[in-house]
Every structure is written in structure tokens, then in C-alpha cells.
Amino acid sequence: MATIDRAATGKPVAARHEPASLATALRRCAAFLRRNEPHLWTWGGRTAALVPLVALTLTVLVLTLKAWPAIKVNGAHFLVGSDWKPGNTYGATVHTDGVAHPLGSSYGAWPLIAGTLQSSVIAIVIAVPVSVGTAFALTERIPRWLAEILRSAIEILAGVPSVLIGLWGALTLGPLLANDVYPVIADHMPDIPVFSYFRGPTYHGEGLLTSGIVLALMIVPIIASTTRNLFAQVPPLPKEGGEALGMTDWEVGRRITIPWVRSGIIGATMLGLGRALGETIAVAMVSGSLLNTIAPNIYGTMGTIAAALVTQLDSAFTDGTGFEVRTLAELAVVLVGVLLVVNMLGRLIIRRTGHLDAPAGQGY
Amino acid sequence: MANDGEHQATSRPIIGTTDSRSEERIDPILAALDPDRERPEHVICSQSLTLSFGQKRILDSITIEFRRGSITALIGPTGCGKTTFLRTLNRMNDKIPGFRYSGDVTLEGESIWGPSQDLLDLRRRVGMLFQRPNPFPMSIRDNVVAGVKAHRIAKGKQLDVLAEERLRQVGLWEAVKDRLNDSPFRLSGGQQQLLCLARALAVGPEVLLLDEPTSALDPISTEYIEQLLRQLTPALTLIIVTHNLGQARRISHNTMFLYEGELVEHGPTEDVFERSREERTQVYVTGRMG
Numbered sequence: 117m118a119t120i121d122r123a124a125t126g127k128p129v130a131a132r133h134e135p136a137s138l139a140t141a142l143r144r145c146a147a148f149l150r151r152n153e154p155h156l157w158t159w160g161g162r163t164a165a166l167v168p169l170v171a172l173t174l175t176v177l178v179l180t181l182k183a184w185p186a187i188k189v190n191g192a193h194f195l196v197g198s199d200w201k202p203g204n205t206y207g208a209t210v211h212t213d214g215v216a217h218p219l220g221s222s223y224g225a226w227p228l229i230a231g232t233l234q235s236s237v238i239a240i241v242i243a244v245p246v247s248v249g250t251a252f253a254l255t256e257r258i259p260r261w262l263a264e265i266l267r268s269a270i271e272i273l274a275g276v277p278s279v280l281i282g283l284w285g286a287l288t289l290g291p292l293l294a295n296d297v298y299p300v301i302a303d304h305m306p307d308i309p310v311f312s313y314f315r316g317p318t319y320h321g322e323g324l325l326t327s328g329i330v331l332a333l334m335i336v337p338i339i340a341s342t343t344r345n346l347f348a349q350v351p352p353l354p355k356e357g358g359e360a361l362g363m364t365d366w367e368v369g370r371r372i373t374i375p376w377v378r379s380g381i382i383g384a385t386m387l388g389l390g391r392a393l394g395e396t397i398a399v400a401m402v403s404g405s406l407l408n409t410i411a412p413n414i415y416g417t418m419g420t421i422a423a424a425l426v427t428q429l430d431s432a433f434t435d436g437t438g439f440e441v442r443t444l445a446e447l448a449v450v451l452v453g454v455l456l457v458v459n460m461l462g463r464l465i466i467r468r469t470g471h472l473d474a475p476a477g478q479g480y
Numbered sequence: 481m482a483n484d485g486e487h488q489a490t491s492r493p494i495i496g497t498t499d500s501r502s503e504e505r506i507d508p509i510l511a512a513l514d515p516d517r518e519r520p521e522h523v524i525c526s527q528s529l530t531l532s533f534g535q536k537r538i539l540d541s542i543t544i545e546f547r548r549g550s551i552t553a554l555i556g557p558t559g560c561g562k563t564t565f566l567r568t569l570n571r572m573n574d575k576i577p578g579f580r581y582s583g584d585v586t587l588e589g590e591s592i593w594g595p596s597q598d599l600l601d602l603r604r605r606v607g608m609l610f611q612r613p614n615p616f617p618m619s620i621r622d623n624v625v626a627g628v629k630a631h632r633i634a635k636g637k638q639l640d641v642l643a644e645e646r647l648r649q650v651g652l653w654e655a656v657k658d659r660l661n662d663s664p665f666r667l668s669g670g671q672q673q674l675l676c677l678a679r680a681l682a683v684g685p686e687v688l689l690l691d692e693p694t695s696a697l698d699p700i701s702t703e704y705i706e707q708l709l710r711q712l713t714p715a716l717t718l719i720i721v722t723h724n725l726g727q728a729r730r731i732s733h734n735t736m737f738l739y740e741g742e743l744v745e746h747g748p749t750e751d752v753f754e755r756s757r758e759e760r761t762q763v764y765v766t767g768r769m770g
Contacts, residue, residue: 357614357676360572361627361683362603371626375617 176452183445185215190223194446197224200407200424205435217439225447227410231324231418232454234411235399236392238328239335243392244385246332247339252369254340255347267344274337282398285330290321290402298325298415313414322404324411324418330402331395335388342384346377379466386462393455396422421451523548523687523717524569524606525586531561531568534578538564540741541583546687546734549714553732553749554721557764561741562721566689569719570606571599587687604631607685612696613672615664620656623664623675627683646678650708670701677708688712690720694727706731725765729753737761 149156180187187194189212203221210219250270254263298318305314350373358368374381404417405427411418419427425444432440522545531539538561546552554562567573569585571592585592592602604627615623624643628634634642643660647653652674656667664675673693680688690709694702709718710731722728728735729749736746737760745752745761756762 353610353612353614354616356572357608357610357679358616358626360570360603360608360610361630361679362600363627363630364600367630371618371630372616378617 186442186446216437232420235327239331239392242332250340251343278398282401285402294321327403331392339388346380528583550733551718552734553728556738560738606687607680608689621660650674650678
């Protein structure tokens with residue numbers, strides 16, 4: 117009835133057709149998109165591909181700009197020096213190269229750089245064999261139903277907040293290791309190079325080895341679940357070929373399964389290493405968080421770049437000249453640099469060893 | 481080794497039969513030189529082998545003997561248990577869940593499941609070539625000597641010598657001698673399969689199991705490999721699963737026909753194909769059943 121009334125009043129009937137014309141517009145739009153789909157893919161793809169690069173560049177750029185005055189003043193000393201002196205933040209302000217900073221401030225982050233590398237290397241040395249072994253057991257050794265349960269357990273472990281692991285490390289693991297494990301190791305190490313690094317004193321559980329173990333625990337899930345997925349994709353035929361040749365399971369694993377996904381495992385390790393290098397709060401809780409000390413032995417207290425950033429930020433704001441905050445920004449730039457170098461090394465390794473890799477997706 | 485094989489191949493008819501073999505054995509000098517003369521005539525014997533995976537029975541009381549130095553073709557429709565039977569001979573089925581067997585399989589008179597039988601050594605003595613080439617992710621040279629290294633048969637410089645010898649034996653040497661350290665995955669399918677054959681031969685097997693070794697290859701590679709297999713006898717005993725009846729007739733001395741897990745007929749290839757005793761065999765070999 118209403119429509120007839122409206123038609124009678126001479127109002128445009130189009131009003132009634134509005135939903136229809138919206139549908140038409142949508143249809144036209146869809147047709148347009150469909151016609152131009154190749155372009156959409158091209159440009160959408162290009163944009164998506166650029167996002168990570170732009171994000172990384174902007175982050176580094178902003179950090180570098182922020183850190184620039186500190187980079188100028190601290191100079192090369194920042195990379196090789198071993199002191200962390202904010203100077204007298206309530207005293208006189210001096211100027212170096214036109215940059216204001218408190219009197220007596222001097223920053224050398226070498227202990228932090230070394231600590232970062234040391235703890236991450238320990239973590240990788242522990243985590244890679246454990247992860248590869250876990251992945252191997254999950255794909256080859258354990259009944260499927262049990263493997264599924266363990267696999268989800270690993271994935272849950274990957275999601276446990278690092279602050280929880282750090283707390284556990286500081287309250288339980290560290291003291292346990294320091295009381296019952298470290299002394300045993302330390303007492304049995306001969307006093308010869310390399311091994312002497314494992315001799316006492318063993319301190320109280322906060323330090324390099326504890327940090328490495330906690331980091332390893334955090335990156336095992338990453339490496340293990342990635343490696344498990346890689347192993348699951350190794351076709352059965354080459355493995356059977358090895359068995360039929362009279363190889364043991366260990367030989368098949370070492371010579372066929374692992375090399376088959378070699379690049380992938382290196383990639384997963386780099387992912388884990390990236391996490392270990394950047395891990396902050398857990399390390400801050402178990403390392404001792406020192407700023408200017410390289411651990412004298414493997415049990416010694418130390419600090420890492422990421423841990424220093426989080427523990428020092430608060431006090432850095434008390435520096436009225438803002439120089440300490442800028443120095444922390446410089447520290448962050450160094451961390452990014454370490455990550456990039458490590459990443460490139462990983463790529464180099466993959467390129468060096470990759471020429472024997474099985475072609476991806478080879479149909480078996 | 482390669483020359484040796486060629487000599488034997490030319491001295492023997494291309495379509496071998498057991499008859500032609502026994503004629504050869506009459507030669508007294510050859511018989512005296514035959515290193516196998518003290519050993520049982522049959523390398524592998526299957527004695528009422530019954531095999532099942534869980535509730536599913538795959539093989540039903542199979543009794544057959546494989547004569548030393550012969551090629552036996554294993555034919556039958558898909559799902560008849562050919563591959564299962566073949567894989568049983570070097571115990572590749574043992575790990576499959578629900579695997580059960582009764583009866584026995586003997587290698588040189590000794591049960592392959594016997595307590596004194598070393599599984600790894602059994603697999604060295606009974607080699608295998610698969611349906612598709614399965615090179616390992618290592619260099620071409622390392623592929624050839626992978627088994628040799630595992631069994632610690634040779635080391636150091638000997639490995640290079642051995643790799644060359646085996647690659648020559650399969651006729652791959654000229655093609656790969658300049659890229660021994662390259663990936664095997666860039667070789668053609670036929671070349672990859674030859675590489676796998678060289679790898680299987682390198683550990684010095686007595687028996688070679690072949691599971692449709694040419695089904696993924698082009699006709700020229702197939703013909704080449706068939707020729708090569710003939711040259712491997714009588715030094716080796718070959719058992720070949722094939723869907724290609726022409727191939728079975730071309731290369732085998734004996735043929736066994738499996739149907740639904742049952743050994744329907746076996747005997748000299750010509751007899752099985754031309755004078756089948758069983759209706760089912762006749763239906764299959766004449767192509768009326770796939």
C-alpha cells in the first residue's frame with residue numbers, strides 16, 4: 117500500500133529500488149575487482165612484501181636518530197669499553213661535541229655484548245641437540261597418539277610467558293643448580309684451557325650458565341616444533357632406502373633425515389637464536405643483571421643488552437640531560453646490529469651447505 | 481667387474497631360461513671355478529610363509545625357492561602382496577604395526593629371523609632397489625659409498641676407487657665423473673635410479689630385490705636398466721616385482737604369479753607365460769585381468 121501511495125505523490129519510485137541498486141553497485145564492484153584481480157594480487161603482494169622491510173627500516177632509523185648524540189659522544193669506546201657510568205646526574209652538565217651529558221659519564225657496553233652472545237651460544241648449544249632429538253623422537257619413535265600429546269605440550273611451553281620462566285629460574289632452578297649441580301661439574305673439571313672455564317667458584321645460581329639454560333628452555337619449543345614439522349615432511353622413500361642398505365636408525369637420521377631438511381633446521385636455529393639474543397625479562401631475572409662485568413667463568417654473574425635495557429630504563433630517566441636514555445637507544449641499535457649479523461651468518465651457512473639439499477616438494 | 485658382466489651377458493641368451501642356465505653349468509671348468517659350488521643351489525627359500533598385518537592376511541602359505549644367479553619376476557595384480565613379499569625378504573616389514581608371520585624364510589639355509597642373523601648384515605646381503613629413485617641428500621660420490629661407510633667395508637681412498645668402480649659398472653661414470661661432489665637431485669630420473677643401483681651394488685649384496693625399478697622411468701632408461709640387470713647375473717640373484725609383463729618375459733628366468741596373497745603358479749618364465757597350468761595365470765598373463 118505504502119508504495120502505491122508514494123508513487124501517487126510523485127516521489128521517485130527509485131527509493132523503493134535503493135536496496136536493489138546497492139546490490140547492483142556491489143555486483144559492479146565485484147565484477148571490477150574480478151576483472152582486475154591480477155593487478156590486485158600484484159600490488160597487494162608488493163605492499164605486503166614491503167611492510168616488514170619498512171617496519172624494520174623505520175625502527176632502526178628512529179632508534180638511530182634517537183641514539184645519534186650518544187653514538188657521537190661514546191664513539192668506538194661503546195663497543196670495546198667495559199664501564200657503565202652515568203656520571204653525576206645531580207652535578208654539572210658538560211658538553212662534548214655539543215651534546216650535553218652529566219659530568220663523568222662514560223659508557224662501554226662490551227660486557228653486555230659479550231654476555232648476550234655468550235648466553236645465546238650456550239642456549240643454542242643446549243637447545244639444538246635437545247630440539248632435534250625431541251623432533252626425531254616425535255616423528256620416528258613415539259606412538260602417534262603420545263606424540264600428539266607431547267607435541268601440544270611443546271607448543272604450550274612455547275607460549276608460556278617468559279616472566280614465568282624467569283621467576284621459576286630465579287627461585288627454583290638457579291638455586292637447585294648452584295647447590296647440587298654446578299659444584300659437581302666444577303669439582304670434576306681439569307685445570308686445562310677451555311675446561312678451566314667450568315671450574316669454580318659456582319656462585320649462587322644467578323649467572324651465565326643459568327641464563328643459558330633458561331634461554332635454552334625457552335627456545336627448545338620453537339626449534340623443536342619447527343624441526344618436527346620439517347621431519348614429518350621428509351618422504352619415506354629415502355629413509356627406507358637407507359634402512360634397506362643396512363643403516364641403523366641413527367645413521368638414517370644423521371645421514372638422510374637431518375640433511376634432507378638441513379636448511380630448515382638452520383633456519384629454525386636462527387629463529388631460536390634471534391629469540392635468545394633478544395630475550396629480556398627472564399635473563400634479567402636469572403643473570404645477575406650486571407652492567408660492566410664479563411663472567412669470569414661459566415657460572416659467573418653477568419648481563420645482556422636486552423636485560424640492561426629493561427633494568428636501566430627507569431634510572432636513565434633520572435638523567436636530566438637525557439644522555440643515558442640516548443645511550444640505551446644506542447644499546448638497542450647494537451642489539452639490532454648483532455641480530456642482523458647473526459641472521460646473515462645463518463644465511464651464509466645455508467648458502468654454503470644448501471647445494472646438496474633435496475629439492476623442496478619433490479614428489480615421492 | 482664391468483667387463484666380467486658384459487662377457488657373461490654376451491655368452492648367455494638374452495631371454496634366459498633355467499634350461500639355458502643348467503646347460504652352462506655342465507661345463508666342467510666353469511663348474512670347478514664356480515665359487516658357489518659348495519653352497520646350496522637355492523639362495524633364498526620361503527617355506528609356507530604366511531604373513532598378516534593385524535587381522536589382514538596378506539600372504540598365504542608361500543613356498544618357493546630362488547635359484548642362485550637367476551632372475552625371478554614377481555607378477556600379479558595390484559594388491560596381491562607382491563611388494564609385501566619382496567619387502568619381507570630383507571625384513572623391511574618387521575616394523576609395520578601388527579606384523580605377524582608364520583613359516584620361515586631362509587637365506588643360505590639360515591632363517592632371516594634367526595637369533596644369530598644380524599639384521600644390518602642381512603640387509604647388506606639382500607639389497608633393494610625401489611619404485612622410484614631415492615638418492616640421499618649428499619653428493620653423488622657419497623651416495624654410492626653411503627652403505628659402504630655404514631658397514632665400514634672400506635675407507636679413505638678406497639672409497640673413491642669403489643665409487644668409480646660401481647659407477648662404471650652401471651655405466652654412469654662418464655656422465656658424472658666431473659660432478660661427483662654435486663647434488664644427485666639434478667640428475668635425470670634414469671640416472672638417479674642407476675645411482676641407486678650403484679649404491680646397492682657397492683655393499684656387495686648376494687641378492688637384489690627390485691620393486692618395480694623402472695616404473696617411473698622412460699623406455700630408453702628402462703631398456704638400459706633391464707640390460708644391466710641381466711649382466712648382474714649370475715653373480716647376483718635378482719627378484720623383481722613388475723607390472724610390466726613384457727619386462728618379466730624379457731629379463732626373467734623364472735616367474736612367480738601371486739594372486740590375493742596366494743602363490744598361484746611359478747616356474748620357468750616361458751612355461752608360466754606360454755603353458756600356464758592355472759586358469760588365473762592364463763587370464764592374467766594374456767592381459768584379460770589387470
